[in-house]
Amino acid sequence: MPRARKGAATFRLADTGQQQEPTPRQVADDLVATLSLAEKIELTQQTQPALPRLGLPAADFTLRCVTDGVESEFPLPLGLGSSWNPDLVARVGVAMADEIRASGGGGVREIPLVNPSYDPRHARNERGFGEDPLLCSKLGVVYALGLRGPEKAHPKTVPVVRHVDDLDRCAMAPGFNLRVFNEYEMPVYRAVVETGGAAGIVLSQMMIEDYPALAAQLFQLVLRGWSDGEAAIWSEKQPGRPLTSGGQALALRLGADAFMGGERTVDEIAEAYHRGEVTEAMITAAARRMLMLRLQLLASSSGPAHVDRKAHQELVQRASRESIVLLRNDGLLPLLVGPGMRLAVIGPHGEGLADELSRRVTAQYVSGADRVTVPGLDGEFELTEWRAGRYTLTSETMTIEATTGPDGVVTDDEGEPLEWQRAAHGIADAVALAREADVVVLAIGSNPAFDGENRATLELPPQQHQLVRAVRAANPNVVLVVRSSYPYALRWEDTYLPAILWSAHPADEAIAEILFGDCAPSGRLPQTWYRADDDLPPTLDYDLIQGSGTYMYQECEPLYAFGHGLTYTTFTYEELDLSSRVINSHDSVTVTVRVRNNGFRDCHEVVQLYTRQLNSQVRQPRKVLRDFRKVLIPARDSRTVTFRLRGADLCFWDVTRDKWVVETALHEVFIGGSSAKAATSAVLDVHGSTLPPRTLAGVAVNAHSYDESMGVSLVDISSVAGPVVAAAKDGAWLGLLGYDLNGCRSWSLTASNDGDEPVPVELRCGAPDGRLLGTVLVPPTTDRRRYAVATGSLMPVDEISDLFVVFPEQGPWITRIGFA
Numbered sequence: 018m019p020r021a022r023k024g025a026a027t028f029r030l031a032d033t034g035q036q037q038e039p040t041p042r043q044v045a046d047d048l049v050a051t052l053s054l055a056e057k058i059e060l061t062q063q064t065q066p067a068l069p070r071l072g073l074p075a076a077d078f079t080l081r082c083v084t085d086g087v088e089s090e091f092p093l094p095l096g097l098g099s100s101w102n103p104d105l106v107a108r109v110g111v112a113m114a115d116e117i118r119a120s121g122g123g124g125v126r127e128i129p130l131v132n133p134s135y136d137p138r139h140a141r142n143e144r145g146f147g148e149d150p151l152l153c154s155k156l157g158v159v160y161a162l163g164l165r166g167p168e169k170a171h172p173k174t175v176p177v178v179r180h181v182d183d184l185d186r187c188a189m190a191p192g193f194n195l196r197v198f199n200e201y202e203m204p205v206y207r208a209v210v211e212t213g214g215a216a217g218i219v220l221s222q223m224m225i226e227d228y229p230a231l232a233a234q235l236f237q238l239v240l241r242g243w244s245d246g247e248a249a250i251w252s253e254k255q256p257g258r259p260l261t262s263g264g265q266a267l268a269l270r271l272g273a274d275a276f277m278g279g280e281r282t283v284d285e286i287a288e289a290y291h292r293g294e295v296t297e298a299m300i301t302a303a304a305r306r307m308l309m310l311r312l313q314l315l316a317s318s319s320g321p322a323h324v325d326r327k328a329h330q331e332l333v334q335r336a337s338r339e340s341i342v343l344l345r346n347d348g349l350l351p352l353l354v355g356p357g358m359r360l361a362v363i364g365p366h367g368e369g370l371a372d373e374l375s376r377r378v379t380a381q382y383v384s385g386a387d388r389v390t391v392p393g394l395d396g397e398f399e400l401t402e403w404r405a406g407r408y409t410l411t412s413e414t415m416t417i418e419a420t421t422g423p424d425g426v427v428t429d430d431e432g433e434p435l436e437w438q439r440a441a442h443g444i445a446d447a448v449a450l451a452r453e454a455d456v457v458v459l460a461i462g463s464n465p466a467f468d469g470e471n472r473a474t475l476e477l478p479p480q481q482h483q484l485v486r487a488v489r490a491a492n493p494n495v496v497l498v499v500r501s502s503y504p505y506a507l508r509w510e511d512t513y514l515p516a517i518l519w520s521a522h523p524a525d526e527a528i529a530e531i532l533f534g535d536c537a538p539s540g541r542l543p544q545t546w547y548r549a550d551d552d553l554p555p556t557l558d559y560d561l562i563q564g565s566g567t568y569m570y571q572e573c574e575p576l577y578a579f580g581h582g583l584t585y586t587t588f589t590y591e592e593l594d595l596s597s598r599v600i601n602s603h604d605s606v607t608v609t610v611r612v613r614n615n616g617f618r619d620c621h622e623v624v625q626l627y628t629r630q631l632n633s634q635v636r637q638p639r640k641v642l643r644d645f646r647k648v649l650i651p652a653r654d655s656r657t658v659t660f661r662l663r664g665a666d667l668c669f670w671d672v673t674r675d676k677w678v679v680e681t682a683l684h685e686v687f688i689g690g691s692s693a694k695a696a697t698s699a700v701l702d703v704h705g706s707t708l709p710p711r712t713l714a715g716v717a718v719n720a721h722s723y724d725e726s727m728g729v730s731l732v733d734i735s736s737v738a739g740p741v742v743a744a745a746k747d748g749a750w751l752g753l754l755g756y757d758l759n760g761c762r763s764w765s766l767t768a769s770n771d772g773d774e775p776v777p778v779e780l781r782c783g784a785p786d787g788r789l790l791g792t793v794l795v796p797p798t799t800d801r802r803r804y805a806v807a808t809g810s811l812m813p814v815d816e817i818s819d820l821f822v823v824f825p826e827q828g829p830w831i832t833r834i835g836f837a
Contacts, residue, residue, distance in 0.1 A: 040170055042247065045309035054297060057304035058286050061269070063277045065311065076311045078125050078251075080177055080219065080277055083164070086120025087113050089329045092340050092522040094129050094156075095502060098146035098543035099521060099582075100339035101623045102647050103159045109336055110163020112329050114173035117164075118322035124172075124314055126164060127179045128215060130157045132202050134544050135559055135566055138472040143502035143521060147543025148567045148579060150201055151642045154208035161214025169213055171316040177217040178209060179253075195721050195731070195740070197561050199670040199677075203239070210243040216310060217249035219277065222260075225252050225268050230733050236272035249310045254279030262286070266294035274303040337524035341531055342540035343583040344507075347515040349494060351534025351585060352456060354378055361454035363447045363488055364461045365401045365481070366500045366523075373529035374458065381454075385447035385484045389437040391417075397440055402480035403464040404472065410437065418466065444487045451491040458532065459488055462500035474550055475506035482509070489513055498528060504546040504577075511576060534585065539621035539647070541582035541691070548576045562636055563725040563752075568692045569638040578693035580625050580642070586616025588650070590696035593688050602664040602679035602705040610688050610697060612648070613655040622690060623647050624658045628667060631683040631700070634708045634755060635724060637669065640692055662686065664703055671708065672722040679705030711753075711817075714760040717767075717835040723751035723822075727785070732830055733802070741832045744824035750785040751822050758790075758814040758836070765808040767833035768795045776828040782814060785821045790814065795829040804832060811836070 039047075048071055049057070059065055065076040089112065091097075097106050117126060134148040146153040166173035209215045218240055225232045240250060252268040254260055254276065262285035265276065269286070276282060289295050343350070352358075360380040362371035371382035386399040391410065398410035398417070406421030418430040429435045451457045461481045476482070486509070489495050496516045499505065500523060510517060518538070520528060530536045545568050547553060552573045554564030565571050568579035589612070596607035612622055626644040630637040644660045664679055671678040681704050687695030721731060721740035728749030733741045742751065770776050775794040782788045793809035822834060 042309055044312055045305050049301060049305045049308055052304065054290070054300065055283075055287070057297075057300050058283050058290075060304040060307040060311070061275045061286060061300070062281055062283060063275070063279075064281070065307075073311065073315065076314055077123055078275065078277060078307075078310075078314070079123055080125050080127050080179065080251075080253075081123050083113060083117075083126045083129055083176075085117075085126075086122040087116045088326075089113075089116060089333050090523075091333055092336050092524075093143045093502075094146045094160075095143040095543065096340035096521040097160070097336065098152065098156060099342055099540040100336065100647075101152070101541045101543070101580075101645060102339055103155050105336060105339060106156045107159035107163045108332055110160040111166075111173075112163075112332055114164045114166060115322055115324050116329070117174050119324045125175045125177060125217075128157070128161050128164065128176045128209065130161070130178060130205065130209060133205065133567075135561065136553060137504045137544060137547070138475065138553070140469050140471050142544075143468065148545065149543070149569075149642050150204040151644070152543060153205045157205050157209045158212050158214055161209045162212065165214055165216065170313065172216070172313050175216045175310065175314050176214060177219060177251075178206065178215045179219040194560055194562070194672070194723060194726055194729075195675075196670045196672050196724075197559060201561060207239075207243050210240065210248055215244075215248060216313065217251060219251045219253050220273070222252055222255045222258055222264065225271060225273065226264050228733060229267060229271060231731070233271045241272065247306065247309065249274045249306045251275050251277045253277050260285070262289045263294070265289060269295045269299050269303060274306045334527060337520075337522055337527035338530065338536050338539075340522050340540050341518060341520045341524060341527060341538050342542055342581075343517075343531070343538040344499075344519055344542075344546075344577050344581070345511055345514070345517040346583050349456070349496060349515040350518075350532065352496075352532050354533060358456075359454045361447075361450045361457045361492070362460065363450065363457060364459050364484065364498075365403075365464075366462050366498070367458065367460035369523070369525040370458065370460050370498065370528060373525045374532070376529075377533060380458075381450055383446045383450050384443060385488075386443040386480075387439050388441040388443065389439050391435070391437050398437070399443075400437065400439075401464075402478040403467050405474065405476070405478050407467050407478070409464065409466070444484055447484060448487050448491045451488045451495075454492060456494045456496065457488055457492050458496045458498060459485060460498040460500065461485065463502055465502065468502045472503070475504065475547060475553070476550070477505050477507070485510060485514075496532065504542075504544060506547060506549050507576060508548055537585040537618060537620045538582065539584060539623075541580050541623045542577055543579070545571065545575045545579045546577035546581075548573070560726055563727070569641060571639070575693075578691045580623070580645075580691035581693060582623070582691070584620045584622075585618055586614055586620045586652070588622050588690060589613045589615055590688060591655075593686070593697045593699055595686065595699050595701060598700070599702040599704065600664050602668075602703065605661050605663040606701060608660040608662050608686060608688070609657060611655050611657045612650060614650040614652055617652050619649060619651045621647055621649050624688060625691065626660045626662070626686070626688050627692060627695075628662070628701075629685045629687070630667070630669075630680070631685055633680055633682055634711075635669070635671075636754075640687075642692070662701075664705065667703055667705075672724065673709075673711065673718070675719070675722070678708065679703065681705045681707055711756040713756050713758050713836040715837060717833045718753065720751070720831045720834055722753075724754040725752035726750065729824075741830045743830045744827045747824070747826045748785075749824045749827075750781075752785075753820040753822070753834075755817055756820050757817050758811075758820070759816075761811055761836040762813070763808055763837045764791055764793065764811045765806050765835040765837070766793050766795060766829070766831050767804050767806050767835070768829045768831040769798045769801055769804050770795045770829045771799065771801045772797055772828050777825055778829060778831070779823040779825065780811070781821045781823055782818050784819070785823055787821065788812075790820075795831075801830065804830075806835075 067075045146156045164176045252273045266289035358378045362382045374380040386401045388397045408419040410417040499519045591611040593610040627640045668677040668679045684701045687698035689696035720742045728746045732743045780790045791811040
């Protein structure tokens with residue numbers, strides 16, 4: 018902290034008279050008034066020069082990956098998510114902060130936090146904690162707070178949320194709606210910003226320049242409000258996209274504080290100021306926030322940093338153990354080790370595991386991969402298929418990545434055609450070894466080199482599935498160990514294999530401990546494992562509600578449910594107790610349950626509390642996680658677990674009024690070891706509000722206030738026109754469910770059309786292809802953001818109906834739907 022200058026304020030504790038060190042906010046307020054305009058503009062840059070007269074050294078706000086300089090190999094967020102242990106995740110965050118400081122690297126770090134997972138086929142699935150907003154929020158908050166440290170004014174690191182630009186999915190992705198946005202997307206960001214874990218937020222250059230009205234709403238209504246105006250907001254340059262003075266000025270006008278990822282833009286901002294595109298007040302506000310953060314960055318780099326390497330390694334091992342999930346066990350695990358026991362370790366992830374198992378028993382290893390030769394290259398290569406048509410060819414000296422194209426031609430990682438000839442059958446070697454073993458440990462899964470792309474399927478790659486079937490035919494005692502960054506559809510494996518383990522982390526030592534029974538598995542699934550691709554909505558469709566996405570809305574029975582995980586005992590849940598059976602929306606209820614360990618060893622149970630709204634005017638989730646506890650329960654003993662459930666927790670986003678609502682309704686409260694079924698339940702009567710009737714006569718409905726949609730995206734939020742939606746493809750529609758059209762004889766759209774011809778929009782009843790009630794022709798408006806009112810007649814409907822606004826073709830943007 019720089020020394021106080023002459024005339025600077027002195028802060029005292031009112032009750033003791035003791036002097037108190039000024040906060041970064043107080044110091045920033047004091048210092049920013051002394052800066053020239055040029056110095057303030059410098060504070061908006063990624064690298065900032067020293068200010069010797071203020072005692073401030075140069076600053077570098079280059080955003081670095083959180084793992085840069087971290088030697089300990091902690092599990093990635095998906096692995097931490099499967100621990101379901103906030104205390105453990107907090108300790109990991111603290112340990113990583115200590116190693117970052119000890120490394121001497123930059124203190125501005127990207128929090129590895131993304132939205133809850135929609136679809137396990139999406140790329141970078143391992144970067145999120147799971148598919149549930151509450152689980153992601155709890156773990157994301159403690160991780161970020163661990164990175165930042167207990168003192169906000171003297172942080173260990175300066176954590177920054179970078180992936181807020183994922184929120185542009187509401188502007189570009191078909192199927193998005195604002196109920197999903199508020200109930201599913203925003204809670205994690207809100208939690209990590211509101212609790213102070215995140216010191217700053219990054220939005221993409223594209224979000225700011227292409228969707229400025231949406232960015233403005235995020236700045237002013239959401240992000241600033243969560244952080245009491247303190248969090249810094251950056252605009253990040255995108256590769257291949259030029260920086261312009263107009264774009265810099267726009268970002269500052271909207272509320273951005275600084276820029277990262279590009280060259281210095283001091284001159285461009287100064288020019289924008291002289292042209293009157295930005296005011297000094299805007300620049301001053303940005304400079305003040307960046308100065309406050311700069312003081313924190315200075316504090317984070319001062320003082321010694323101690324790293325207890327031994328303790329950190331023990332923490333890595335604990336986190337690895339707790340991340341492993343036992344998916345299936347017919348009694349084969351834990352392995353009963355006896356004299357002369359022979360293990361066969363097979364599969365692309367088996368070599369390191371074989372080394373660990375060999376410490377206790379005789380374990381032999383083969384990969385099960387074919388050995389091939391490549392024309393023009395010396396030696397043999399192991400050919401491993403990690404995804405359908407995606408291979409690695411590995412020799413002692415090199416690794417080649419290969420891809421099968423749509424035309425069936427295989428190319429290497431440089432796009433050159435690649436051929437090989439098989440020299441030995443890997444499956445034959447695997448079968449021969451399996452026949453001679455007492456137990457087979459079959460280690461399969463994914464390769465991180467291919468995890469940066471969406472998957473086309475949940476299925477195992479053909480080569481690995483064939484290996485599994487062949488080994489099972491040779492020896493029925495197979496433990497399948499799956500190491501992957503995402504779920505697979507293991508229908509056959511679940512039917513025919515006696516034991517299946519999953520780990521998102523390369524944790525050979527921890528897996529060996531669990532296989533031998535040194536430790537009981539305690540991980541739980543942070544996302545659903547489906548039976549087949551058909552159980553998922555179309556990829557990249559973000560309407561969870563209509564698409565029955567995640568455990569919250571899915572109607573099919575999953576292979577392994579969200580929250581599922583077995584251990585080396587069983588548990589019995591006694592009847593849960595509610596402190597009250599009736600509450601108001603502002604009250605809370607205590608939920609208590611006693612859980613008994615039926616076995617003969619101490620084991621952890623993750624006790625999970627869910628609710629389900631039993632009656633509502635709108636579609637509700639089938640179940641929602643409300644809280645959880647990871648509890649160690651001694652053998653043949655029990656523990657009482659207590660939760661506090663607030664009436665306000667049971668709210669949902671009312672699209673018709675753009676607000677959170679607790680509806681008067683009955684809720685089933687249930688507790689169990691997963692989301693699959695209730696071990697014990699009770700009904701809670703919640704007195705909230707009654708949704709107003711959806712009467713349309715003489716009413717104009719916001720276009721974004723739809724209940725369901727297909728192919729519709731939010732394209733802009735204008736301060737004049739309001740939220741705007743558009744068809745992302747021909748035949749798109751939005752659904753207004755349960756509306757009363759009685760008395761309506763005409764309808765209208767407030768819309769824009771930048772084409773040359775009028776574009777039709779239809780209103781249909783009952784279904785998107787149901788009875789046609791009327792058509793409106795949206796005339797050309799020449800400008801995309803110039804809106805006109807187009808009116809059409811309406812067939813009479815005398816009963817409450819589901820209405821669908823259908824876009825036979827792309828073109829119009831609509832903001833209001835009126836009925837007269």
